[in-house]
Amino acid sequence: MRDLRFSFGLQAFKDRDRAGRWDDVIPLRPYTNVQPDTAGPVLLNGGTRALPYSDDLVAGRGGRVTAFGGFTSGGSAPG
Numbered sequence: 001m002r003d004l005r006f007s008f009g010l011q012a013f014k015d016r017d018r019a020g021r022w023d024d025v026i027p028l029r030p031y032t033n034v035q036p037d038t039a040g041p042v043l044l045n046g047g048t049r050a051l052p053y054s055d056d057l058v059a060g061r062g063g064r065v066t067a068f069g070g071f072t073s074g075g076s077a078p079g
Contacts, residue, residue: 004029007039008052
């Protein structure tokens with residue numbers, strides 16, 4: 001993935017202050033030109049980087065989202 005704006009994980013998080021204004025808690029992700037790259041998480045095993053992928057997302061109660069997938073060191077999801 002060249003553009004971290006479309007990487008795995010939480011993309012945005014805002015908080016409302018007492019005056020009702022919204023503030024960014026997580027800054028916008030930058031455009032990068034390194035491949036493969038990720039905003040995380042990353043597993044390291046003996047110098048090899050394994051990047052996350054997801055096959056399926058399920059939205060649950062209370063805003064919970066579960067990502068089904070795993071990690072791959074090949075730069076793309078298996079299968």
